[in-house]
Amino acid sequence: MEIIIQPTVEAASTIAAQMVARLLREKPDAVLGLATGSTPLLLYHELVQMKLDWSRVTAFNLDEYVGLAPDHPASYHRFMWENLFNRVNILESNVHIPDGLTEDIPGFCLRYEQQILAAGGIDLQLLGIGTDGHIGFNEPTSSLASRTRIKTLTQQTRAHNARFFGGETAVPHHVITMGTGTIMEARQVLLMAFGPDKARALAEAVEGPITSMNPASILQLHPVAKIVLDEPAASRLRKADYYRWVYDNKPDWQKL
Ligand code: GLP
Numbered sequence: 669m670e671i672i673i674q675p676t677v678e679a680a681s682t683i684a685a686q687m688v689a690r691l692l693r694e695k696p697d698a699v700l701g702l703a704t705g706s707t708p709l710l711l712y713h714e715l716v717q718m719k720l721d722w723s724r725v726t727a728f729n730l731d732e733y734v735g736l737a738p739d740h741p742a743s744y745h746r747f748m749w750e751n752l753f754n755r756v757n758i759l760e761s762n763v764h765i766p767d768g769l770t771e772d773i774p775g776f777c778l779r780y781e782q783q784i785l786a787a788g789g790i791d792l793q794l795l796g797i798g799t800d801g802h803i804g805f806n807e808p809t810s811s812l813a814s815r816t817r818i819k820t821l822t823q824q825t826r827a828h829n830a831r832f833f834g835g836e837t838a839v840p841h842h843v844i845t846m847g848t849g850t851i852m853e854a855r856q857v858l859l860m861a862f863g864p865d866k867a868r869a870l871a872e873a874v875e876g877p878i879t880s881m882n883p884a885s886i887l888q889l890h891p892v893a894k895i896v897l898d899e900p901a902a903s904r905l906r907k908a909d910y911y912r913w914v915y916d917n918k919p920d921w922q923k924l
């Protein structure tokens with residue numbers, strides 16, 4: 669894992685945007701795995717400002733709430749179109765987001781996995797992290813080999829996401845999410861975490877044991893996982909000084 673600690677959310681988002689931009693320049697037909705939530709908002713804003721060419725890019729989103737129509741204000745469809753897809757030149761036919769209204773969830777999930785494979789696999793998967801260590805919506809005790817499927821949210825996650833629904837009671841109980849096994853097949857993974865609420869889950873994921881109690885900890889087994897943090901999210905890392913030293917002393921050929 670490469671741990672990159674930055675003073676602010678802005679600085680961290682700029683580094684993440686540079687990583688995505690580099691991929692799109694080197695591989696114009698890249699396949700991106702995309703995330704929602706507050707964490708990637710500034711990253712998406714920066715990517716829009718960069719005016720990159722998205723005409724050959726394919727995107728697969730991590731997850732969606734079951735039962736939400738694409739135009740629901742809290743749906744991840746709406747989030748992605750408002751914050752990124754409507755603002756770049758991506759083709760609608762290249763956008764894939766789990767369908768929260770599908771009447772055949774297992775069939776849909778199987779097809780989603782097949783579509784990822786048919787696209788050549790995901791080049792770069794963006795991730796946030798839940799306060800309980802979830803990635804996508806793979807809650808604690810999710811199989812670390814899981815594929816795209818239905819999941820039931822924990823109360824902690826429903827409470828954390830209540831702000832998007834105007835209250836906890838309106839938050840759906842079920843979601844469709846890529847599995848941790850699906851995420852681990854991406855060629856590169858870029859996880860971002862900001863703010864003190866993420867510090868504990870992040871430290872356990874990076875420096876604790878690999879365990880389904882913290883699904884993000886599976887990323888310790890990923891060959892190319894980059895973790896971009898602001899200082900508050902990094903505040904519980906025991907080896908933070910070492911990560912800073914490594915980043916500040918990278919060989920020139922390894923720098924962005
Ligand atoms: C959500 C999403 C995740 C996201 C995480 C953190 O529930 N399913 O993909 O990374 O929880 O959200 P936020 O970035 O708003 O803190």
